Amino acid sequence: MMEHAQEALFRPVRAGNAFEETVERLMQSIRLGVVAPGERLPSERELATRLGVSRVTVREAIRSLQENHYVESRRGRYGGTFVNEVLPKSAPGKEFGDLHDVLTLRKVLETGAAETAAGRSLGPAERRGLRARLEEASTSSLVEYRRKDSRLHLAVAEATGSAALTAAVAESRMRANELLDHIPLLEPNLAHSNAQHERIITSILDGDPATARQAMAEHLDGTASLLRGFLV
Amino acid sequence: MMEHAQEALFRPVRAGNAFEETVERLMQSIRLGVVAPGERLPSERELATRLGVSRVTVREAIRSLQENHYVESRRGRYGGTFVNEVLPKSAPGKEFGDLHDVLTLRKVLETGAAETAAGRSLGPAERRGLRARLEEASTSSLVEYRRKDSRLHLAVAEATGSAALTAAVAESRMRANELLDHIPLLEPNLAHSNAQHERIITSILDGDPATARQAMAEHLDGTASLLRGFLV
């Protein structure tokens, strides 16, 4: 009865408890640079509503982030929970999961996103957003690079106009970043990466799906082989 | 702070409660044909373990499927919960969600899966599996077609060797099927579909990624335009 498909369908319904999943989401929004250092998270009440979780759970999650020095909270009107300027290094990774699994899904999602985005007629705001992210990434320092890189790739996913695809890319990127945090980031790689970014964004803005896909594929293959090399 | 990516990251952490999600999973395994009519579901204890949910919750979910005449349970050794030969028609759909969203993600995932599968060296078992699913679908009756079609597409996803990708395809297909259940399935479409399936599987078995991707893209575009037409 299709033994292998069962592994997918009968996988755990819950990745963890509500608390753990909430921590994970907030962590993602910070690590992927969606909420930048110095910026404020949505209020506890708003997060509770949007995440579909009680405010108590949100608070416990935020407390956990505070203890790990990711955020600080201030009371009073115009207070809130703010992302720290200096972020802790990620905890020494657990397991390298299934490398093939992560890289396969990432490539499928992101090359597909690039192609789809290039095939759409983008509004002025979207075009500006893409250019801004490209600029951000190319002028970024080494320490900020991973975050700015993720913001750029997320912007590409957003440009497809599919929320589900954006969510899938965010999830996939988070898993890939866990691996990438364990290999060194060198200046030459960064320069190369920037050149590839330029080509990806240009072909999307020019409405050239085939080139966008190919450029993204090459870009991803680059880091994929770096990973395969370092993690043996 | 990247307003749109927030929609993805701050989406609800839970699609529903444990009971609802469990029903959803079991339903998927039946509707996608992963467990065929007459076949037995894994035991309650095994499902509880694999789904990461208590046995009580599994039983409540199964009870719900019984009441809707999807399955019947028999006690005693060699008993279990069996999928009924005649399945109820799907409940009249709720909302058409975001059509663009569903179709975009489906196309990205499935064309990517086809390309990836074609780029791998498949084992004899996998090759046989793909041929078997193709045969199944092509000789299927109208009433069984959707299920057999899903089995074939899931087999393609499995052939990528990525569990995460297979899970994503299953999820996406389920959402697409909810829409497809509301449009008629006609003989000519079916014949056309079978021809496309043939081409997809052949190019995967031949190790031709570009053709596999293109064939899958055409196949999906066919049903996509059907959908867009019928649902206005």
Next chain:
DNA sequence: CGCCAATGGCTCGCAGACATACCTTTGGAG
């Protein structure tokens, strides 16, 4: 200067989900 809206901080009772244990039924193996 005082008000007050919006934010984080806190508590308590209820419902859902869980773990665990035990009971009942069934049909093949010995």
Next chain:
DNA sequence: CTCCAAAGGTATGTCTGCGAGCCATTGGCG
């Protein structure tokens, strides 16, 4: 014919998470 392993059926106590309400703090607005 008997035994018993494996499956579904049932019951109970615990704990997590939720909802709802209230308190404490802060800084801009009138």
